[in-house]
Amino acid sequence: MKKILVVLALVVLCSLSMPAAPYVVFKVKGNITRIAEGENVSLKPREEIVLKTVLDIPEGAQVSILDKETKRIFRSIKSGKMSVRSILKEARAHADAIVKNAGGIVMRSLKDGTAGGAQRPQGSIVRGDGDKALSLEKLVANAILTEEYSSECPVSFRRSYNADSTYVYEIISERPEALYVNIADVSTSPAILLFDVRYSQGEPFVTVGKGSTLIDAYEFFGEDAHRYVLVASNYPFDVQSVQSLLKGKIEGDNNVAVPDGIQLWLSSDK
Numbered sequence: 001m002k003k004i005l006v007v008l009a010l011v012v013l014c015s016l017s018m019p020a021a022p023y024v025v026f027k028v029k030g031n032i033t034r035i036a037e038g039e040n041v042s043l044k045p046r047e048e049i050v051l052k053t054v055l056d057i058p059e060g061a062q063v064s065i066l067d068k069e070t071k072r073i074f075r076s077i078k079s080g081k082m083s084v085r086s087i088l089k090e091a092r093a094h095a096d097a098i099v100k101n102a103g104g105i106v107m108r109s110l111k112d113g114t115a116g117g118a119q120r121p122q123g124s125i126v127r128g129d130g131d132k133a134l135s136l137e138k139l140v141a142n143a144i145l146t147e148e149y150s151s152e153c154p155v156s157f158r159r160s161y162n163a164d165s166t167y168v169y170e171i172i173s174e175r176p177e178a179l180y181v182n183i184a185d186v187s188t189s190p191a192i193l194l195f196d197v198r199y200s201q202g203e204p205f206v207t208v209g210k211g212s213t214l215i216d217a218y219e220f221f222g223e224d225a226h227r228y229v230l231v232a233s234n235y236p237f238d239v240q241s242v243q244s245l246l247k248g249k250i251e252g253d254n255n256v257a258v259p260d261g262i263q264l265w266l267s268s269d270k
Contacts, residue, residue, distance in 0.1 A: 021048035030061025098217035103207035141245035145252030187226035
């Protein structure tokens, strides 16, 4: 009897120590199966999966995967046998391509074809030298951490819902030039940028023009009590560099001044 109790205790401890699967099947279109121990098991919505889970996606089928942490939806792009890790990688690269194409449309729509620093070398120094050098990415990260809002912010954001209750963000800008934007979830620790554009297309930033722009490369699902902050600048900032700075848990400094020529705005949803 004691041996049985010990085994049960170990099982309970192991189950408590195992982290919850970070991904869940949101929607299944077609006869998609999960390969488990050499057998194909029909994939069902709300099923938890991990990065190494292998799916068999037939031609014309599609799986939508929900990241439970960021609430972002990833949709499969290709058919065949592939891991969840590969599906997410393809979906991220596809989103990067959409962002780059949309940014190109914004730039071509402007009369002069450029917009306040659109050609700024990524990672260039804005102010200072050595360890005290302050890049635009550090300015953006600091603004998110200190949450110093502009009372005359010309940019706002809101959610635009689809029929299945998923949503994308709509950015509304009053400025005539191109702006570079992102939305930060400031309720998480560390804060994270929702438009997680990467380097696959060589342009790790999100561009919007005057008026309304739907950022439909990034789709989300789920209501929450988190607070979100829009950050916008007239210069492009490297999203992954800002993400790294936020993950590094740098301390915000309320005394940092934005250099001349750089405009930086923040707007909160609450």
